[in-house]
Amino acid sequence: QAAKPHVVVLATGGTIAGAGASAANSATYAAAKVPVDKLLAGLPELSSVAKVSGEQVFQIASESFTNEHLLKLGQRVSALAKQEDVDGIVITHGTDTLEETAYFLNLVVRTAKPIVVVGSMRPGTALSADGALNLYDAVSVAASKDAGGKGVLVTMNDEIQSGRDVSKTINIKTEAFKSQWGPLGMVVEGRNYWFRAPAKRHTTGSEFNIDDIQALPAVDIVYGYGNMNTTGIEAYGKAGVKALIHAGTGNGSVAAQAVPALQALRAQGVQVIRSARVPDGFVLRNAEQPDDKYDWVVAHDLRPQKARILAMVALTRTQDSKELQRIFWEY
Numbered sequence: 001q002a003a004k005p006h007v008v009v010l011a012t013g014g015t016i017a018g019a020g021a022s023a024a025n026s027a028t029y030a031a032a033k034v035p036v037d038k039l040l041a042g043l044p045e046l047s048s049v050a051k052v053s054g055e056q057v058f059q060i061a062s063e064s065f066t067n068e069h070l071l072k073l074g075q076r077v078s079a080l081a082k083q084e085d086v087d088g089i090v091i092t093h094g095t096d097t098l099e100e101t102a103y104f105l106n107l108v109v110r111t112a113k114p115i116v117v118v119g120s121m122r123p124g125t126a127l128s129a130d131g132a133l134n135l136y137d138a139v140s141v142a143a144s145k146d147a148g149g150k151g152v153l154v155t156m157n158d159e160i161q162s163g164r165d166v167s168k169t170i171n172i173k174t175e176a177f178k179s180q181w182g183p184l185g186m187v188v189e190g191r192n193y194w195f196r197a198p199a200k201r202h203t204t205g206s207e208f209n210i211d212d213i214q215a216l217p218a219v220d221i222v223y224g225y226g227n228m229n230t231t232g233i234e235a236y237g238k239a240g241v242k243a244l245i246h247a248g249t250g251n252g253s254v255a256a257q258a259v260p261a262l263q264a265l266r267a268q269g270v271q272v273i274r275s276a277r278v279p280d281g282f283v284l285r286n287a288e289q290p291d292d293k294y295d296w297v298v299a300h301d302l303r304p305q306k307a308r309i310l311a312m313v314a315l316t317r318t319q320d321s322k323e324l325q326r327i328f329w330e331y
């Protein structure tokens with residue numbers, strides 16, 4: 001009998017490692033409490049799909065993830081992926097910023113081995129806790145050859161999602177992770193069922209490599225709304241931001257009173273990237289605002305928080321707005 005695939009589980013905290021005072025506490029609990037060894041020991045079913053080893057990388061709620069956490073995690077994933085005795089990698093993660101970490105890894109880890117990011121909406125102590133099945137699904141996907149070469153994946157609620165496309169869309173229910181383009185497939189009882197493949201560049205097809213990235217530049221987000229003012233835009237400019245994501249209304253529209261402040265930032269060398277606060281669709285270049293004339297970039301279908309990730313990674317390689325726009329179309 002062939003040896004089982006070796007899957008390394010890198011634990012970072014979140015609700016999947018959370019604990020509440022009683023089983024009725026589905027939403028009131030402390031995140032990042034249960035160590036990885038205990039998480040794995042609580043799921044003996046894992047041994048039937050893979051040889052699993054655990055590593056505690058951080059123990060934090062994901063809303064507190066920083067760029068330093070992203071870099072450290074990315075470096076560890078990259079090192080493990082190069083090891084011959086590792087077949088797949090699972091990252092347990094809080095759900096609040098899970099989509100940002102998954103997209104970051106998708107851009108910078110040069111491997112065709114399966115990488116799966118997973119979390120849960122309820123702590124393990126709650127009634128109908130979702131973490132155990134999500135983790136079982138993550139390990140079984142990471143252990144399967146057919147999950148390789150598809151970019152970084154996310155397994156939540158029986159679905160296999162592209163780490164690029166998926167976002168957290170609701171903060172209570174367990175079917176929280178959705179993509180407007182649909183899941184790549186489903187995982188049921190340890191078997192994968194695929195329905196589509198990612199169209200954008202990722203992992204082995206990426207021009208970015210975590211092994212070459214020592215630091216990430218400052219990129220922040222301003223939100224568009226009625227009665228918009230320029231206080232935030234100006235403050236980020238003064239703070240020395242390298243790119244500013246404008247989470248605009250509708251098709252990334254920008255309030256008339258905010259346009260001169262963004263133009264002033266661009267004149268200082270700051271990249272201005274138009275995304276949208278609406279959950280779906282995509283921002284069209286030169287619609288709503290004359291991007292060519294202002295030398296602005298559009299974020300394509302990336303939500304503001306994902307546009308921040310891509311902008312940071314891209315700015316490690318180029319300061320040219322045309323190049324930046326190419327990257328936003330391709331990734």
Ligand SMILES: NC(=O)C[C@H](N)C(=O)O
Pocket residue numbers: 013014015016031060061062063093094095096097119120121122
């Ligand atoms: N469901 C969760 O994991 C939420 C938690 N605040 C986290 O992201 O760490």
